[in-house]
Amino acid sequence: MCLKTLQIFGLLAVLGWGTAWADDGELVERVAVRNRLFEVAQRWELGLHAGAPLLTFLTDTYNFNLSVAYNPTEWLGIELRGGYALSFNNATAANAAAEFYPRVVERLDELPDTWRMGFNGLLGVRFQPIYGKLSLVADVPVHFQLYLWAGGGLASLGRTSPTLCLAPKTSAGDPAQCVVTDATGTQVRWEHYLSEQRLAPVVSLAVGLRLFIAQHHAVSLEVRSWSYTDSFYVNVLRGEVSPSSPTRGGQLAPNRCFPELGGPKTGDLAEPTACFTTLGQVELGYVVLF
Amino acid sequence: MAEPSGPPQRSADQASTPATRLVSGAPLADPNVAVHTVEAKADPDQGALEVVLFPLVVQLNGKFTQHLGTMGALVWHLHENFALQITGGGNWSAAESSFNDHLANQAWVQPQAATSLLWTWGVMGGVEVAPVYGKFALLEDTLVHFELVLSGAAGVGGTSHQLKPVTRRIDETLSAASFGDTGTRFLGSLGAGLRIRLGRSFALRLEVRDVVYTARVSSVNGCSGADLSAMDAQLEAGNDPASTPVSASCQRSLFTGKTGAGDPRSTDINFALNLVNGDHGVPSSDVLNNVGLYLGASFVF
Numbered sequence A: 001m002c003l004k005t006l007q008i009f010g011l012l013a014v015l016g017w018g019t020a021w022a023d024d025g026e027l028v029e030r031v032a033v034r035n036r037l038f039e040v041a042q043r044w045e046l047g048l049h050a051g052a053p054l055l056t057f058l059t060d061t062y063n064f065n066l067s068v069a070y071n072p073t074e075w076l077g078i079e080l081r082g083g084y085a086l087s088f089n090n091a092t093a094a095n096a097a098a099e100f101y102p103r104v105v106e107r108l109d110e111l112p113d114t115w116r117m118g119f120n121g122l123l124g125v126r127f128q129p130i131y132g133k134l135s136l137v138a139d140v141p142v143h144f145q146l147y148l149w150a151g152g153g154l155a156s157l158g159r160t161s162p163t164l165c166l167a168p169k170t171s172a173g174d175p176a177q178c179v180v181t182d183a184t185g186t187q188v189r190w191e192h193y194l195s196e197q198r199l200a201p202v203v204s205l206a207v208g209l210r211l212f213i214a215q216h217h218a219v220s221l222e223v224r225s226w227s228y229t230d231s232f233y234v235n236v237l238r239g240e241v242s243p244s245s246p247t248r249g250g251q252l253a254p255n256r257c258f259p260e261l262g263g264p265k266t267g268d269l270a271e272p273t274a275c276f277t278t279l280g281q282v283e284l285g286y287v288v289l290f
Numbered sequence B: 001m002a003e004p005s006g007p008p009q010r011s012a013d014q015a016s017t018p019a020t021r022l023v024s025g026a027p028l029a030d031p032n033v034a035v036h037t038v039e040a041k042a043d044p045d046q047g048a049l050e051v052v053l054f055p056l057v058v059q060l061n062g063k064f065t066q067h068l069g070t071m072g073a074l075v076w077h078l079h080e081n082f083a084l085q086i087t088g089g090g091n092w093s094a095a096e097s098s099f100n101d102h103l104a105n106q107a108w109v110q111p112q113a114a115t116s117l118l119w120t121w122g123v124m125g126g127v128e129v130a131p132v133y134g135k136f137a138l139l140e141d142t143l144v145h146f147e148l149v150l151s152g153a154a155g156v157g158g159t160s161h162q163l164k165p166v167t168r169r170i171d172e173t174l175s176a177a178s179f180g181d182t183g184t185r186f187l188g189s190l191g192a193g194l195r196i197r198l199g200r201s202f203a204l205r206l207e208v209r210d211v212v213y214t215a216r217v218s219s220v221n222g223c224s225g226a227d228l229s230a231m232d233a234q235l236e237a238g239n240d241p242a243s244t245p246v247s248a249s250c251q252r253s254l255f256t257g258k259t260g261a262g263d264p265r266s267t268d269i270n271f272a273l274n275l276v277n278g279d280h281g282v283p284s285s286d287v288l289n290n291v292g293l294y295l296g297a298s299f300v301f
Helices: A002-015 A027-034 A091-100 B033-037 B098-106 B223-236 B267-277
Strands: A045-053 A059-073 A074-090 A116-135 A142-166 A179-182 A183-186 A193-214 A217-231 A276-289 B049-059 B065-079 B082-096 B117-138 B142-163 B178-196 B202-216 B284-300
Touching: A027 B223, A045 A074, A045 A217, A059 A116, A059 A276, A074 A091, A074 A142, A091 A142, A091 A183, A091 B049, A116 A193, A116 B142, A142 A217, A179 B065, A179 B267, A193 A276, B049 B082, B049 B202, B065 B284, B082 B142, B117 B178, B142 B202, B178 B267, B178 B284, B223 B267
Parallel strands: none
Antiparallel strands: A045 A059, A045 A276, A059 A074, A074 A116, A116 A142, A116 B117, A142 A193, A179 A183, A193 A217, A217 A276, B049 B065, B049 B284, B065 B082, B082 B117, B117 B142, B142 B178, B178 B202, B202 B284
C-alpha cells in the first residue's frame, strides 16, 4: 500500500511542479498577466467542495466539505475546511468477502487499507504562486490560479473487515451468517464482520486549479490526497472468534512503512505490515470571494 | 487655428519614464484584453519537428498491475495547432500490484488473468491538437507559455502475464517470479496534457494518456491450451516436456530446462495452463485501460 501512497504523492508533486523558467519577454508580455483582473489578496472565501475517488481498492469514498479561507497575499491562502465523507466497502471488498468465507483457514491475516473516512476537518496553507490566462478556441480569455495545498487535521475513521467474520462457518452444520446465497444472488452481511471506529490525525496534500468566472465567484478543480495510519490484525484464530472476542489469538500487524523499498518483492512471502492509507480524490468546488 | 497633425509630442521627462513606454496595441491597463494577453505566440510551431523523450512513464490506475516505463515520440507540427505523432517505447517494470498480492494471500482471491495482463511495449501513430494556448506568471516576475495538447493514436503492443509468483526454495532463498509472453495486441490511446515552452528549441511535456487494449489470454509463449496440456501430461507422467510435440508457434524451450538461477522452467507449465483455461475452460477476456503519467522533455527543430 505504501507504493500506492508514493504513487499518489508523486502525482501531486508532479502536477504541482512549478516551471520557473524566465522569459525576457516584451513589456506587453509582462503586463499581460501581471495586471490581474481577479485579485485575491486580503479577501475572504467561502467554498463548497465535492470529491470522488480517483482509484478505488476495497473502499469507495465521496467527500463533501465546506471551507473558509483568507488570503493574506496574492500567493498565499489559509484555509479551514470540514465535512463528511460517504464511504463504504465496495464491490471488490464484497467479492473478496464472498470468496474467502467458505475457505478453510486456521489463522487469518486481514487485508490492509480498509479504514474509511467519516467526519473530517483540516487546516491548511494554500500556496498559489501561479496566475495565468489561457485562450480558449473562441478567444475567450480564462483567468486561473494554480495552487498547492498542504495541511492536517482530524478525521473519524471506521472500518468493516472484508475477511474477519465474527460468525465463522467452521463446519457443515454451522449456518452461513456472513455470506448468504439465495435466489437473489450472493449477499455479504457486513453487520456480522469485525467493525471498528477511531479518531485519527489526517494529512492532506492537493494541487488544484481555480478558474475565475466573476469577481466574486470561482470554480476549483483539484487532486487531493488524504493520508492516515492503517491498522489491522494478523494471525487471528478464525474458528474461535466471536463478537465478544473478535480478534482472538491475533495481534495488530507491525507498523513498518515502505517495506517495498530496498528489498526484493517477496509476494506471498512478505509478512503483512501496516503503513498509511492514502485516498486519492478528484474534487470539484465552488468558491465565493468577499 | 488648425490642430497640429501627427502623433502628440511627449516631453523629454515623459519619454524617459518607463511607465510611459509605448507598446503597440491595446490598452494594457485592462487586464482582460484578449488579443495581447494570449494570442501573441512567442515561438510558433508550424512546420517544426519535435523529438520528445518521456524518461518516466508511471501508471496511475495501478489497481491490479503496476507499470513503469520509458517512451519517446516524434511530433511533426503540420499546423500551429495540429501535428502528427509517433510514440513508442516500453515498460521496463511491469508486475502485479501489491494490492493483488494482498488479495491473493490474505483473501485467497485474484482477478481473472485478462484483468492483470501486463503491457510490455508499444508503438502508436496518431495526431495531436493544441486548441488552448496560454501563459501564466509565476509569482510576479516569471512568464511561462504553455499549450494544452490533446492526442489520439492507435498501434500495436506486446503483453505478458505473471506465471509463477515469488516462492521460497528449500534452502530458504527466494525464487523470482516468472512471466510469459501473451502476444501482441492492438492499442488505442487518448491523452491530454501540458506543453510548456522553454524558449525556441525546448519544451517540457506533462501528459496523461490512457492506453486501451483488449485482453484475452489464449496462449502463453506462443503455446495454446492444447500445447500446454500436452506438456503438462508429459510432466505428470514424469517425462521431460522438451520432447512433447507442440504447434509451430509454441516456444517450448521457455518451459523446459532451467533458469539462470537454477529453477526448473517446467513449473511454469501448470501456471500457464491455468491462465489459458480460465474458468471452466474458457479463456478470460477484458478491456484494459492503462492510464499513465508521461513526464518528458522535447527538442524542437
